[in-house]
Amino acid sequence: MNTMTNQDQTHTAKVCIQKATYDTIDLESLLQPLGGITSYVHKGEHVLLKLNLLNASTPEKAVVTDPQLVRKVAEAVLKAGATPIIGDSPSGPFSKRRLKKVYEKAGLLTLSSDLGVELNYDTSITNVQIPDGKQLTSTPICNFILNADKIIALPKIKTHSYMIMTLATKIMYGAVPGLTKAKYHAVYHRKSAFANMLLDVLTVAIPDLIIMDGIIGMQGEGPGAGTPVNINVLVAGDDPIALDLAVCKMLQIEPIGIPILKRAKIRRLWPPHITYPLLTPDNVTYKGFILPSTADYLLTGKKTPRQSPTITAKCISCGQCTEICPKHAITNTKDKPHIDYTKCIRCYCCQEICPEKAIMLEEHN
Numbered sequence: 001m002n003t004m005t006n007q008d009q010t011h012t013a014k015v016c017i018q019k020a021t022y023d024t025i026d027l028e029s030l031l032q033p034l035g036g037i038t039s040y041v042h043k044g045e046h047v048l049l050k051l052n053l054l055n056a057s058t059p060e061k062a063v064v065t066d067p068q069l070v071r072k073v074a075e076a077v078l079k080a081g082a083t084p085i086i087g088d089s090p091s092g093p094f095s096k097r098r099l100k101k102v103y104e105k106a107g108l109l110t111l112s113s114d115l116g117v118e119l120n121y122d123t124s125i126t127n128v129q130i131p132d133g134k135q136l137t138s139t140p141i142c143n144f145i146l147n148a149d150k151i152i153a154l155p156k157i158k159t160h161s162y163m164i165m166t167l168a169t170k171i172m173y174g175a176v177p178g179l180t181k182a183k184y185h186a187v188y189h190r191k192s193a194f195a196n197m198l199l200d201v202l203t204v205a206i207p208d209l210i211i212m213d214g215i216i217g218m219q220g221e222g223p224g225a226g227t228p229v230n231i232n233v234l235v236a237g238d239d240p241i242a243l244d245l246a247v248c249k250m251l252q253i254e255p256i257g258i259p260i261l262k263r264a265k266i267r268r269l270w271p272p273h274i275t276y277p278l279l280t281p282d283n284v285t286y287k288g289f290i291l292p293s294t295a296d297y298l299l300t301g302k303k304t305p306r307q308s309p310t311i312t313a314k315c316i317s318c319g320q321c322t323e324i325c326p327k328h329a330i331t332n333t334k335d336k337p338h339i340d341y342t343k344c345i346r347c348y349c350c351q352e353i354c355p356e357k358a359i360m361l362e363e364h365n
């Protein structure tokens, strides 16, 4: 399994973007700049295809990863001489009965019998320590995740009323068994805490490869009640945060407004550089993507909070606020950092990261 730590400043993440419909998926071309599927999957390995199977829902509703993409990925894994296993922990009780219903509705029983591919029914769990967690010190993780030699995650591009978007960085919340997920919603009822908890889970269950289903995504009141939208893209890579940043750019969403990406920025998990060896997000821009009604000012631009960050005399000129600012609105000066309020979007990352509590929020014209 991959690991996830603070990003090395020389690291460049690759994000491969391809225009596609379900009839024209060309995985070989999509994965070619990453070295092909055999860079990730080796002969004899058990490869988990971790889908987004939120609930028992038919594919045309765009709630679950489309089985046509799953089929193509399973075929590629078989061709590489490895054994694919399909799985997720949907919402609700993590039971064999519920899994069967979810697989059936998602069109996966047919796919499984056509290709002879196993669907996961192992509902056992293991408590896993998270030594560097911000919210969790340990969590139950499903054994089908822990037992896989490799994980290929297949998230869908969808909105999420609480976390605004559910993309590659959130897909591994399915590593946590169903009812524990519901419990964590109650415990971590602040968005920042919930997003930090999601990143904690990702540190112990990070996919090796991600192929994002953006052929038909979901907009509006996702993840279960939004409306399908034709975006007609596949997005692949092995850095989930880089993929999410690319999708935000494509959909013209301010990434710092997505709670999990904001936390990832503060935890210095954003890749310093992203390259696009195929199409760029600007080549496939989607205008008018509808966010959930819960999206705040950072995303809608409808209301700007009056409170602005102000640097006080406690500042020790450590430069951390300058480094973290997503809009490069802070510059270091001989004295203390200077904020350009014409660039500032009031995300308050600078205030959160300041080790001296030297940034106050004040009204500013």
Ligand code: SF4
Pocket: 311, 314, 315, 316, 317, 318, 319, 320, 321, 322, 337, 353, 354, 355, 356, 357, 358, 359
């Ligand atoms: S993070 Fe705080 S202490 Fe460091 S330079 Fe910025 S305002 Fe000053």
Ligand code: SF4
Pocket: 309, 324, 325, 326, 327, 328, 329, 330, 339, 343, 344, 345, 346, 347, 348, 349, 350, 351
């Ligand atoms: S609040 Fe403004 S200055 Fe501070 S990090 Fe956000 S954009 Fe930069």
